[in-house]
Amino acid sequence: MRSIHVVMCGRYAANRDTGTLTEVFKIDTVSSDVLAANFNISPTSKSYVVKTNEKNTRSLEVMTWGLVPSWAKDDSMSAKMCNARFETVDQKPSFKSAFSKKRCIVPMDGYYEWFRPINVSEKKQPYFIHAKNNPVLAVAGIFEIWRNPDVRAEIKEIHSFSILTTEAKLGLEKIHDRMPVLVPDKNWSAWLDPELQDKNEIRALLVSPPEGYFEFYKIGSEVNNAKNNGAQLINPLPKS
Numbered sequence: 017m018r019s020i021h022v023v024m025c026g027r028y029a030a031n032r033d034t035g036t037l038t039e040v041f042k043i044d045t046v047s048s049d050v051l052a053a054n055f056n057i058s059p060t061s062k063s064y065v066v067k068t069n070e071k072n073t074r075s076l077e078v079m080t081w082g083l084v085p086s087w088a089k090d091d092s093m094s095a096k097m098c099n100a101r102f103e104t105v106d107q108k109p110s111f112k113s114a115f116s117k118k119r120c121i122v123p124m125d126g127y128y129e130w131f132r133p134i135n136v137s138e139k140k141q142p143y144f145i146h147a148k149n150n151p152v153l154a155v156a157g158i159f160e161i162w163r164n165p166d167v168r169a170e171i172k173e174i175h176s177f178s179i180l181t182t183e184a185k186l187g188l189e190k191i192h193d194r195m196p197v198l199v200p201d202k203n204w205s206a207w208l209d210p211e212l213q214d215k216n217e218i219r220a221l222l223v224s225p226p227e228g229y230f231e232f233y234k235i236g237s238e239v240n241n242a243k244n245n246g247a248q249l250i251n252p253l254p255k256s
Contacts, residue, residue: 026058026059026098026128027056027057027058027127027128027239027242028057028124028125028126028127028128029054029055029056029057029124029125029126029127029128029144029249029250030051030053030054030055030057030063030064030123030124030125031053031054031055031125031247032053032064032123032125032151032152033053034046034050034064034076036151036152037064037066037076037123037152038076040123040151040152041066041074041076041121041123041154041204042074043066043074043075043076044069044071044073044074044075045069045073045074045075045076046075046076047064047075047076047077047078049062049078051063051064051078053247054245055125055245055246055247055249055250056239056242056243056244056245056249057081058081058242059081059082059094059095059096059098060080060081060082060094060095061080061081062078062079062080062081063078063079063080063081063122063177064076064077064078064079064122064123065077065078065079065120065121065122065123065157065159065177066120066121066122066123066204066208067118067119067120067121067159067208068208068209068210074208077175078175079120079159079175079176079177080094080174080175080176080177081098081176081177081178081179082094082095082096082097082098082176082177082178083097083098083100083110083111083114083158083159083160083176083177083178084097084160084162084174084176085097085109085110085113085160085162086113086160086161086162086163088162089165091162091171091174091176093110094174094176097110097176097178098178098179099178099179099180099181099194100115100158100178100179100180100181101180101181101182102156102180102181102182102197102219102222103182103183105158105180106215106218106219111158111178113160114158114159114160114178115158115215115218116213116215116218117210117213118158118159118160118161118210119156119157119158119159119207119208119210119218120157120158120159120177120208121154121155121156121157121199121204121207121208122154122155122156122157122177122179123152123153123154123155124146124152124153124155124196125146125151125152125153125250126144126145126146126147126153126250127144127145127146127153127196128142128143128144128145128235128239129142129143129145129188129191129192129232130142130143130191130192131143131190131191131192139237140240141234142234142235142236142237142239142240143191143232143233143234143235144232144233144235144239144249144250144252145188145191145195145230145231145232146230146231146232147225147229147230147231148228148229148230148231153196153198154198154199154200154201154204155179155180155196155197155198155199156179156180156196156197156198156199156207156222157177157178157179157180158177158178158180159175159176159177159178160175160176160177161173161174161175162174162176179196179197180196180197180222181194181195181196181197182194182195182196182197183195185224186224186225186227186228186229186230187230187232188230188232191232197222198222198225199221199222200221200222200223200225203221203222206221207221207222233252233253234252234253235249235250235251235252235253236249236251236253
């Protein structure tokens with residue numbers, strides 16, 4: 017049975033310490049904010065992203081998952097802006113400026129997806145999806161900096177991001193019809209370069225991984241509650 021479309025990607029795991037991320041992504045500057053391992057990151061949560069800073073070097077920064085466009089009146093739309101469709105990202109008012117000039121990489125250990133049978137009376141089955149032979153998924157993201165127009169507000173600005181998604185393939189379509197877009201390591205520098213603004217050249221940087229890149233398996237229902245956390249969330253269910 018095929019799955020029915022639901023929001024993707026809605027949760028992911030990030031257990032990588034800053035030392036590991038610095039080594040993998042050749043980071044020059046690390047945020048002073050230190051995040052604990054989080055095996056159940058949900059929209060509006062804080063997470064690490066990799067970007068190019070003003071000195072044209074790579075930095076690891078903490079941002080909010082759920083993009084707030086720079087022109088927004090407030091940050092109320094953040095939770096609904098966690099994903100951007102790769103097919104239309106350069107056309108949507110909320111995303112096109114960021115796609116042109118503010119691209120980032122979102123490091124993940126892996127992400128969660130829920131298979132929903134056509135029979136809605138059957139429970140959705142969560143899966144954990146990760147790279148078979150790589151410790152970190154380098155997911156394509158875009159970011160924005162929103163400055164609060166209310167000068168009296170406690171929060172002056174928000175740095176936020178969205179994850180790019182595309183049509184699922186490589187076997188993942190059996191679970192869900194969408195999947196995150198990955199940035200091949202050979203294209204990291206170009207993807208992060210704000211000077212590269214030709215949308216066709218940018219799109220050409222994001223190519224599908226090879227067959228067998230992903231591994232996925234069923235996990236327990238504890239992940240369904242965003243308040244639950246811990247490494248046990250990604251443990252595979254016993255094979256029946």
